[in-house]
Amino acid sequence: MPRTNVEHPDYYHKVVDCQWACPAHTNVPEYIRLIAQGRYSDAYMVNRESNVFPGILGRTCDRPCEPACRRTRVDGTPVAICRLKRVAADHKDDIRDRLPRVPATKNGRHIALIGAGPASLTVANDLMPLGYACTIFEQGPKPGGLMRINIPSFRLPEEVLDEEIGYITGMGVDMRYSTPVGSLRALLEGPETFDAVFVGTGAPKGRELALPGRYDSDQVFIGKEWLESIHFGHVTSVGRRVLIIGAGNTAMDCCRSARRLGATEVTVVERKTRRFIKASPWELEDAEEEQVVILENHYPVRYVVDHGRLVGVEFDTFTARDAGDDIVQEPVGRRIVPCDTVIVAIGQENAFPWIERDLGILFDQWDVPVVDRVTHMSTRAGVFFGGDAAFGPGNIIWSVAHGHQAAISIHQFCHGVPVTERPAPGFTLSSTKMGLHEWAYSNNYSPVARQKMTHVDLSARFTTMSIEVEQGFTAEQTRKEVERCLNCDVQTHFTDSLCIECDACIDICPTDCLTLVQETPLETLRSRLKAPAPDTEQALFTSNPLKQTGRIMVKDENICLHCGLCAERCPTYAWDMRKFVLQQPMAGMTFIPLEAVGR
Amino acid sequence: MTYLPKPRVQHPALTTNAIGLTRRDYEGALTTLCAGCGHDSVTAAIVQAFWELSVPPHTVGKLSGIGCSSKTPAYFLREAHGFNSVHGRMPSVATGAGLANSALALIGVSGDGDSLSIGLGQFAHAIRRNVNLLYLLENNGVYGLTKGQFSASADRGSKSKKGESNEMEPIDPVLVALTLGATFVARSFSGDKAQLVPLIKAGLAHQGFAFIDIISPCVTFNDHEGSTKSYAYTREHQVEVVHADFIPRREAIEAEQPADALTSVVLHDGSTLRLRRVADDYDPADRDRAYAAIRERQQHGEVLTGLLHVATGARDMAGQQQLPEMPLYQVPYDVLCPGADALAQLQRRYR
Numbered sequence: 001m002p003r004t005n006v007e008h009p010d011y012y013h014k015v016v017d018c019q020w021a022c023p024a025h026t027n028v029p030e031y032i033r034l035i036a037q038g039r040y041s042d043a044y045m046v047n048r049e050s051n052v053f054p055g056i057l058g059r060t061c062d063r064p065c066e067p068a069c070r071r072t073r074v075d076g077t078p079v080a081i082c083r084l085k086r087v088a089a090d091h092k093d094d095i096r097d098r099l100p101r102v103p104a105t106k107n108g109r110h111i112a113l114i115g116a117g118p119a120s121l122t123v124a125n126d127l128m129p130l131g132y133a134c135t136i137f138e139q140g141p142k143p144g145g146l147m148r149i150n151i152p153s154f155r156l157p158e159e160v161l162d163e164e165i166g167y168i169t170g171m172g173v174d175m176r177y178s179t180p181v182g183s184l185r186a187l188l189e190g191p192e193t194f195d196a197v198f199v200g201t202g203a204p205k206g207r208e209l210a211l212p213g214r215y216d217s218d219q220v221f222i223g224k225e226w227l228e229s230i231h232f233g234h235v236t237s238v239g240r241r242v243l244i245i246g247a248g249n250t251a252m253d254c255c256r257s258a259r260r261l262g263a264t265e266v267t268v269v270e271r272k273t274r275r276f277i278k279a280s281p282w283e284l285e286d287a288e289e290e291q292v293v294i295l296e297n298h299y300p301v302r303y304v305v306d307h308g309r310l311v312g313v314e315f316d317t318f319t320a321r322d323a324g325d326d327i328v329q330e331p332v333g334r335r336i337v338p339c340d341t342v343i344v345a346i347g348q349e350n351a352f353p354w355i356e357r358d359l360g361i362l363f364d365q366w367d368v369p370v371v372d373r374v375t376h377m378s379t380r381a382g383v384f385f386g387g388d389a390a391f392g393p394g395n396i397i398w399s400v401a402h403g404h405q406a407a408i409s410i411h412q413f414c415h416g417v418p419v420t421e422r423p424a425p426g427f428t429l430s431s432t433k434m435g436l437h438e439w440a441y442s443n444n445y446s447p448v449a450r451q452k453m454t455h456v457d458l459s460a461r462f463t464t465m466s467i468e469v470e471q472g473f474t475a476e477q478t479r480k481e482v483e484r485c486l487n488c489d490v491q492t493h494f495t496d497s498l499c500i501e502c503d504a505c506i507d508i509c510p511t512d513c514l515t516l517v518q519e520t521p522l523e524t525l526r527s528r529l530k531a532p533a534p535d536t537e538q539a540l541f542t543s544n545p546l547k548q549t550g551r552i553m554v555k556d557e558n559i560c561l562h563c564g565l566c567a568e569r570c571p572t573y574a575w576d577m578r579k580f581v582l583q584q585p586m587a588g589m590t591f592i593p594l595e596a597v598g599r
Numbered sequence: 600m601t602y603l604p605k606p607r608v609q610h611p612a613l614t615t616n617a618i619g620l621t622r623r624d625y626e627g628a629l630t631t632l633c634a635g636c637g638h639d640s641v642t643a644a645i646v647q648a649f650w651e652l653s654v655p656p657h658t659v660g661k662l663s664g665i666g667c668s669s670k671t672p673a674y675f676l677r678e679a680h681g682f683n684s685v686h687g688r689m690p691s692v693a694t695g696a697g698l699a700n701s702a703l704a705l706i707g708v709s710g711d712g713d714s715l716s717i718g719l720g721q722f723a724h725a726i727r728r729n730v731n732l733l734y735l736l737e738n739n740g741v742y743g744l745t746k747g748q749f750s751a752s753a754d755r756g757s758k759s760k761k762g763e764s765n766e767m768e769p770i771d772p773v774l775v776a777l778t779l780g781a782t783f784v785a786r787s788f789s790g791d792k793a794q795l796v797p798l799i800k801a802g803l804a805h806q807g808f809a810f811i812d813i814i815s816p817c818v819t820f821n822d823h824e825g826s827t828k829s830y831a832y833t834r835e836h837q838v839e840v841v842h843a844d845f846i847p848r849r850e851a852i853e854a855e856q857p858a859d860a861l862t863s864v865v866l867h868d869g870s871t872l873r874l875r876r877v878a879d880d881y882d883p884a885d886r887d888r889a890y891a892a893i894r895e896r897q898q899h900g901e902v903l904t905g906l907l908h909v910a911t912g913a914r915d916m917a918g919q920q921q922l923p924e925m926p927l928y929q930v931p932y933d934v935l936c937p938g939a940d941a942l943a944q945l946q947r948r949y950r
Binding site for chain 1: 603605606607608609610611612613623633634635636637639640642643789790792816818819822830831834
């Protein structure tokens with residue numbers, strides 16, 4: 001049985017569940033420790049390095065990190081990673097002098113970026129400090145894309161957006177607002193020459209629900225467009241009774257916006273049952289707190305319109321019975337749910353009417369461009385896609401991750417290095433031992449429960465659109481929440497040759513992670529451990545055979561608290577607590593031959 | 600950050616025993632022994648054994664004398680009764696505790712200094728009286744608390760950490776126990792829980808004095824080259840002769856006939872000890888041959904481990920003294936102390 005290869009960057013990275021789950025691989029435990037020390041600016045910079053928009057994401061991220069958080073497996077609820085990010089952003093000092101510097105001498109390459117959303121902004125953020133000239137074409141009057149026009153301001157205040165986008169545009173990006181690109185051919189052939197083009201236009205079209213009666217009234221809206229109209233002030237009121245069809249995150253924004261525009265009865269309709277609701281659990285919770293009603297098992301049939309006035313929507317209703325991962329629905333009958341306005345929020349689609357189909361950019365059977373998942377390059381060399389424009393609707397953090405990868409590709413492409421030869425991730429591992437029982441991190445386990453975010457009173461929040469609902473953690477809440485983090489990046493590092501098999505680590509481990517066992521195939525090993533390890537998603541560390549008995553040390557990574565007691569009780573330092581820092585590849589880390597830069 | 604208390608969080612899959620407790624419920628305070636001390640492994644084995652037997656912690660009395668070993672009762676069964684006595688005097692206190700409350704499961708933890716030097720006399724008489732007590736001797740061959748001088752169990756020729764050789768003959772507690780007629784004599788190793796845990800369980804069920812000598816390396820002063828009580832030396836020279844599996848009464852015993860190497864011993868509480876002879880020529884029922892075998896193998900540098908001798912049927916101290924079934928502390932006061940008239944009557948008989 002081979003020894004676990006901890007030299008591979010992925011092994012320890014995967015132990016840091018949050019960082020592994022984050023598309024941008026933000027170093028979560030590190031920034032939480034910095035917050036714990038009151039070093040908000042440092043925490044912000046650690047965040048910014050990977051996710052670029054800590055203040056925005058600290059309010060709106062879809063948080064793939066939180067379901068992955070080890071704390072969930074220990075006490076049932078994850079660390080409030082996202083809202084701690086906001087703490088760093090809210091309490092930081094002026095960090096402008098810590099932003100990457102843009103060189104006075106440019107490198108002579110010019111990049112066109114289409115759409116000023118998170119993907120394009122990330123590309124510009126990565127390329128500007130390398131001396132590139134970046135031009136962003138934006139159809140609207142302001143940058144931010146979906147972050148600005150689709151996310152209501154009660155969730156994301158405009159100042160936060162302006163500040164963080166400003167850090168990037170302030171690098172000297174050539175921002176061309178109100179300049180929609182109507183033709184990619186024109187851009188490619190136009191008077192300006194670009195060394196590469198990045199398409200970050202998002203998924204701009206809300207999906208239609210063209211049932212009978214759709215166009216017989218003026219009170220049926222597409223959610224995405226409706227939110228934009230609210231943002232631009234074109235919509236300032238709504239009917240008293242509002243029906244939202246669809247139950248994703250856009251639907252949640254729609255129903256909460258409707259409450260602020262004066263609707264008093266807001267109902268969200270889901271075709272299946274509650275557990276199929278696509279919205280993030282916390283967004284659903286926030287909507288329900290605002291007295292939004294959820295209707296399950298309703299399939300829309302037609303819009304009911306009486307003399308040009310929308311009066312309701314007719315639905316087929318069903319009963320539902322659980323059948324494994326799915327449900328079985330049986331029809332019950334039809335009913336009309338009365339309403340004054342309908343918002344359709346059943347998804348978004350990509351649309352590229354402005355890309356000519358003879359440019360060498362291959363479109364697939366769903367009429368979306370074929371884009372390489374790793375390099376983000378389309379089938380036309382030098383044209384890259386990222387964000388929702390690349391692989392369909394995702395969320396901001398994915399767009400940021402795409403932006404970083406596309407920036408690497410663009411940098412290599414512009415210097416004649418194949419985009420497929422990507423810089424490899426690396427890592428550092430350093431001991432946190434400070435003394436006999438002292439570690440460079442707070443290793444004690446804090447039993448406190450997840451802190452609850454305080455919300456503005458219901459009555460107050462409906463007065464205007466822009467009152468931010470979440471008030472942020474107080475100092476006391478922050479102090480408690482940071483201690484919930486298990487410091488999963490501080491790894492239990494084992495040196496086989498030092499172990500004397502005294503059992504001290506096994507005896508002290510509070511969660512029975514460790515076992516000394518005779519070598520056995522991996523399949524049977526999982527059932528022979530001190531505590532069973534059925535979760536194959538979580539790695540087992542296995543050592544080489546040890547010198548005294550030939551047994552191997554096995555560690556189940558699953559619910560290790562990273563308390564360091566194994567290392568404290570180890571007489572020979574065979575166990576050590578070592579901090580893992582992932583060195584993520586970024587644009588500029590590629591080896592560029594001198595001749596490629598003209599030297 | 601100083602010492603952490605061991606977090607109370609436990610593995611979600613940790614099971615409970617027959618009385619609804621998890622293994623963690625049998626733990627005690629955080630150990631203050633050196634990291635890697637064999638005694639901590641013995642503590643873990645005790646915790647495991649009591650948990651597996653579903654013993655209610657409050658029905659246990661844990662006793663000790665002085666020394667590193669004698670600190671360990673603080674580290675298991677935090678809800679048990681306990682008494683940390685003067686040096687070498689644990690057997691007397693245990694004897695008294697057993698007399699007062701025969702319902703208590705008594706476990707005494709001692710060391711080679713506590714039992715074989717200052718407390719040798721007490722140790723001997725507890726065996727002679729067959730006190731109903733599980734006596735664990737955590738044997739590391741050195742005085743750890745006073746920085747590693749040879750103890751009475753240090754082997755002749757073994758080297759101290761500084762390189763000095765021990766010139767005196769050791770006292771082997773197992774041979775002493777056999778000589779004095781102990782009814783349950785075992786030797787084990789802190790680094791071998793698969794052997795130690797069933798021995799502790801069997802010792803608890805044994806009616807009478809159950810003695811387990813546990814080689815428990817001192818990681819600070821006696822785990823070097825030249826030591827005969829180190830982890831490496833013990834692993835290399837340990838030879839298990841009889842493996843004991845303890846089967847509590849409530850568990851059904853499979854009907855199959857024991858193989859040649861298997862012997863079943865039924866203990867007084869109805870539980871069964873299944874002995875598996877690992878070495879073919881060893882008979883744990885024969886005290887004299889056991890003694891001879893241990894001596895003989897010692898000449899070859901082997902450390903015999905396992906359940907070396909067991910004899911059932913001998914009366915323990917309470918039986919010898921014809922004490923009532925009812926623990927003395929529960930006997931009504933007027934029965935226990937019938938008064939001045941009864942005393943005077945008794946005294947008249949001797950006049």
